[in-house]
Amino acid sequence: MSGKRMADELAISGVAIWKHIEALRQEGYDINGVAGRGYRLNNWQNVIIPSEVMQGLGKAELIRQIMYCPVVDSTNELAKELAASNEEGLVIVAGQQRAGKGRLGRKWDSPLGGIWFSIILKPRLPLSKLALLSLVFALALGKALDKFTEKPSQLKWPNDVFIADKKVAGILLEVSGQPDRVDNLIAGFGINVNISSDAWVIEDEKITSLLIENHRVMENSHILTEVLSYIEEYYYLFLQEGFEQIRQEFKAKCLHLGQDVSIQQFKATITGRCMDIDEQGSMILKVDDEIMRITTGDVKII
Numbered sequence: 158m159s160g161k162r163m164a165d166e167l168a169i170s171g172v173a174i175w176k177h178i179e180a181l182r183q184e185g186y187d188i189n190g191v192a193g194r195g196y197r198l199n200n201w202q203n204v205i206i207p208s209e210v211m212q213g214l215g216k217a218e219l220i221r222q223i224m225y226c227p228v229v230d231s232t233n234e235l236a237k238e239l240a241a242s243n244e245e246g247l248v249i250v251a252g253q254q255r256a257g258k259g260r261l262g263r264k265w266d267s268p269l270g271g272i273w274f275s276i277i278l279k280p281r282l283p284l285s286k287l288a289l290l291s292l293v294f295a296l297a298l299g300k301a302l303d304k305f306t307e308k309p310s311q312l313k314w315p316n317d318v319f320i321a322d323k324k325v326a327g328i329l330l331e332v333s334g335q336p337d338r339v340d341n342l343i344a345g346f347g348i349n350v351n352i353s354s355d356a357w358v359i360e361d362e363k364i365t366s367l368l369i370e371n372h373r374v375m376e377n378s379h380i381l382t383e384v385l386s387y388i389e390e391y392y393y394l395f396l397q398e399g400f401e402q403i404r405q406e407f408k409a410k411c412l413h414l415g416q417d418v419s420i421q422q423f424k425a426t427i428t429g430r431c432m433d434i435d436e437q438g439s440m441i442l443k444v445d446d447e448i449m450r451i452t453t454g455d456v457k458i459i
């Protein structure tokens with residue numbers, strides 16, 4: 158868009174426009190300027206426009222505000238800092254993360270093109286019920302992504318979303334509060350959207366993106382709107398009706414139900430057949446003739 162047109166529409170000088178463009182560049186926006194022609198925002202599909210997402214959400218009750226930062230260390234860390242002084246429903250979205258986190262101190266690769274965001278939540282739930290939210294949110298994320306690809310999403314217990322047997326999104330829940338009470342729950346979501354296979358730092362042939370699966374660039378604002386809308390729907394469904402419907406839907410999308418799996422835990426690896434996901438969100442594993450309830454660990458299909 159030409160600098161003159163922007164200056165006219167905003168009723169400010171060309172120099173003021175240039176200063177604003179410089180400030181946006183400092184924040185990480187990728188903007189080209191061509192003398193005499195104007196400015197162009199590159200990779201606009203990757204940029205989240207909060208007002209557009211809020212408008213798309215319509216009368217959302219949970220999501221109150223969206224904050225977009227082109228580059229941060231980790232949206233979960235920023236959300237933790239902001240949680241005490243903010244209400245439930247603040248969403249922090251980043252274009253890139255310098256130090257994205259997975260579970261158990263693992264790294265989450267967050268290059269430009271993905272949607273990396275965290276929601277501040279204040280659920281009044283006993284600690285025993287909190288772990289179920291991983292499954293609730295994984296289902297919501299999977300259902301939302303189904304709108305953007307013909308390949309159905311699959312869920313890996315407890316918190317991964319797969320497409321075509323590869324990981325496309327992950328969830329990290331972190332809590333703060335007293336031993337018997339949670340004050341803040343930070344729900345972090347990472348979705349690989351417009352990322353080509355050469356853009357990742359990690360080497361893992363089991364990861365994918367919507368770009369890789371669909372062979373086309375998608376609009377991140379549009380995807381975020383759909384994801385937030387499903388998160389709200391399933392969060393309230395869980396709080397109001399409990400876990401049962403969600404459990405059934407999770408099982409219907411579960412990548413490894415009925416399959417032989419190995420569960421890697423802190424010190425042990427357990428191998429068996431995944432029989433069920435129970436009412437507490439645990440995985441029921443048949444190991445030889447014994448039935449075990451698994452509450453934590455990483456699942457590998459064997």
Ligand code: BT5
Pocket residue numbers: 230231232233234254256257258259260261263264265266267272273274275316317324325326327328329345346347348349359361364365
């Ligand atoms: C997760 O951990 O899957 C949780 C990911 C949560 C990321 C979001 S982004 C916004 C918010 N802010 C943060 O700092 N984090 C959250 P886990 O199940 O532990 O999986 C981590 C493993 O996934 C790594 O060890 C890698 O093998 C793999 N991995 C890393 N980056 C990936 C990516 N972009 N896509 C797919 N797999 C990835």
